[in-house]
Amino acid sequence: MKQVYCRPESLKDNANSYCPGCGHGIVHRLVAEVIDELGVREKTVGIAPVGCAVFAYDYWNFDVTEAPHGRPPAVACAIKRVLPDRVVFTYQGDGDLASIGTNEIIHSANRSDNITVIFINNANYGMTGGQMAPTTLPGMKTTTTQNGRDVKVSGYPVRVCELLATLEGTRYLERVMITDPANINKAKKAIKKSFQTQLDGKGFSLVEVLSPCPVNWGKSPLDGLKFVKEEMTKYFKIGVIKDETIQ
Amino acid sequence: MERSLIMCGSGGQGILLGGSLALVAAFSEGKKVTWLPSYGAEKRGGLSYCAVVISDEEIMSPVLGLVEYIIGLDTIGFNVYKGSISKGGVFIINSSLIKDGKSLSGCKVVELPISDIAKDVGSNRVVNMVSLGVYAALSKAVKLDSLKTGLEEVMSSRHKDMIAMNIKALERGYIEGGGK
Amino acid sequence: MKSKIHLMKGNEAIAESAILAGCRFYAGYPITPQNQIPEYMSWRMPEAGGSFIQAESELAAINMVLGASVAGARAMTSSSSPGISLKQEGISYMAGMELPALIVNMQRGGPGLGNIQGSQADYFQSVKGGGHGDYRLITLSPSTVQEAADLTAEAFYLADKYRNPVLLLSDGILGQMIEPVELSERKFPELPAKDYILDGCKGRKPRNLFSLMMGPGVLEKHNFKLAGKYAKIEASVRKFEKFKLEDADIVIVANGIIGRISKGAANLLRASGVKCGVFRPISLWPFPYSEIKAAAAKAKKILVVEQNMGQMVEDVRLAVLDDSKVSFFGRPGGGCPVPEEIAAKVREIIK
Secondary structure, eight states: OOOOOOOOTTBOSOOOOOOTTOSHHHHHHHHHHHHHHHTOGGGEEEEEOSSGGGGGGGTBSSEEEEOOTTOHHHHHHHHHHHSTTSEEEEEEEHHIIIIITHHHHHHHHHTTOSOEEEEEEOSEETTTTSEEOTTOOTTOOBTTBTTOOOHHHHOOOOOHHHHHHTSTTEEEEEEEEOSSHHHHHHHHHHHHHHHHHHHTTOOEEEEEEEOOOHHHHTOOHHHHHHHIIIIIHHHSOOEEEEEOSOO | OEEEEEEEEEBTSOHHHHHHHHHHHHHHTTOEEEEEEOOSSOOBTSEEEEEEEEESSOOOOSSOSSEEEEEEOSHHHHHHHTTOEEEEEEEEEETTTOOOGGGOOSSEEEEEOHHHHHHHHTOGGGHHHHHHHHHHHHHOSSOHHHHHHHHHHHSOGGGGGGHHHHHHHHHHHHHHTTOO | OOSEEEEEEHHHHHHHHHHHTTOOEEEEOOOTTOTHHHHHHHHHHHHTTOEEEEOSSHHHHHHHHHHHHHTTOOEEEEEOHHHHHHHHHHHHHHHHHTOOEEEEEEEBOOSTTOOSSBOOTTHHHHHSOSSSSSOOOEEEOOSSHHHHHHHHHHHHHHHHHHTOEEEEEEEHHHHHOEEEEEEOOOOOOOOOOOSSOOSOOTTSOOOEEOOOOOSTTHHHHHHHHHHHHHHHHHHHOOOEEEESOTTOSEEEEOOHHHHHHHHHHHHHHHHTTOOEEEEEESEEESOOHHHHHHHHHTOSEEEEEESSSSSHHHHHHHHHOOTTTEEEEEOOTTOOOOHHHHHHHHHHHHO
16 A cells, blocks of 8 residues: 655654644644655754744654754854754744844844744744734734734834845745645745755745744634734735745 | 063053063063053053063062053053052153153152154154163163064064164163163 | 963963864854954864854854754853853753853953953852852863963863863953963863764764753752762862962962962062961862861961952851951952052951
């Protein structure tokens, strides 16, 4: 019998602890599939963030280190300099990357560190219980914006890809969502391209994944997906934001 | 015996270079040495100083309290360090710029128009070397020859063409200080 | 650079000694009075085949060092007091993850932005915690440029041996001063291969490095393990200098640059008939409690001299356990006593 679907080797046989409808499980799997397909599992070092994905090393079947909150790009930069022939990527949430770690991500991009960044944008701090993130939409209710995010008080959502696109050092930036099979396939393609960019020695790339967090959003998993597709994409445009991989 | 020297003045007078030449020269004579500069925010025109200790034995303190020899190249340095000379110490004063050297007491004051002598040698920029020549002659803590040899080491490569004038300045200072 | 005596700034001697000790990764951020370290490393590190990065912040710098250590490199960063405060988060993580590295603090006056003069105001921060959590840093305090170079080399060995960050705690004076220094590749006992680093899982099971331990009792167990390691370090890494202590009635306890200046004071006092000696702790953690206790037993008075308003003195009191014997003399905010001043203080307490 022909096997058409199985657990990627880069994924451990562990049940994950993510909430129902959470996007992390999907993206973890996409990363694992890509690493398998590129045949780089044994030379990959991943950097897990502080946030829901901090336990990513319980799920990925390759070397993974933890890093202080927001600092994965600095850690990744050093690992890549010490071991230039390894595949190094960070996996970061919006609090980690776009708030406490803004400085690190900007300068890693600006140095064009030859790394891959998987950026999960779910518009809130998941692990700590659903507080406002830099990516929380205007008017969106969180535990620290209980009447909805007031931009006059809390400012505007940060568009990471567009921000980084202004830097000379960024080579490939794409925003994807994981709301349906077609978009999940697109997301995988983007993640694969990002790793390929690194393998080709071209420099910094980042894939921003709009990802549902239905439990903290107070929605059902299906409504969570609908929110990503209908609300988040209004503010965070899906598509390639910058591509300088072909010159 | 432990010999101590403070060279002081303002940024641009070559204070740090002068002090490090004394250090290099004494080290070449087999002495133990330390050199401690002013550092940080001081730039051209601000206070500049360095402390040099030359000794036959282990040097305990690179930080100096009362000092055996002080070279004051302008009023900025003089005003800060005029109280730091030891009883019986020697204050070498650039009288071209410092007019109140006479106010010192309890030490030997050697007033010489060091800036004018430097200009006479060829440039105001060698004021540090003239003063070091005077110091070598008076203190005998370091030999004129060692200072001359040390120039090669302390001068940056882009100033190598200045070595001849610096040697002239050291020699002239040495004579002004009574050396033979 | 083969073994030869050089005239070098303390900062440069530390940098070159690190290179000779096999350090192949440096990340740092400019701050006075330690700028000669990154400046030296910026050309020397690539020449030695390593990586130099001027980081965007102190936080990035320490986390780059964390990453380099994860990847197995001998790595270091350097800064001065305000910058070291910023690094504390990373240092705590490295202690928790048991990652070796050298952190150099060329102290300056504080608190706050303070000034740029030499200081010993970061003693508590260095040996009593600094970052959060129940951890220890091996903390070494040199008093000469030569000792700074020697301890730099040894720091990398100790860091690797114990899988623990090591702090070289010095100050602006030692960083800026020039002194003769002999540099050479030093020999240390062979260390086992690093079996924890992350370099891709080829031929082995995947590894992880982390300090988050949420399971019931897991972190407590980890802390017990760390405590066991710290106990081992306390038993075997004790460094100090005893200067003219044999017949000393007065013992000055001082570390770093103040340690050597105090030796100058002891010489002045001996010249006038006062039997003074100096106990100079070199490892500030582990602190040589029992050795100080022994030195104090024979002395009539102990004077602790520091460039702060009383930090190490607390550890000396814990060692001596006789407060009537222990006096303190401090110069804070970048002030630095000279031998005559310390000698005068001794004469005052023995009156």
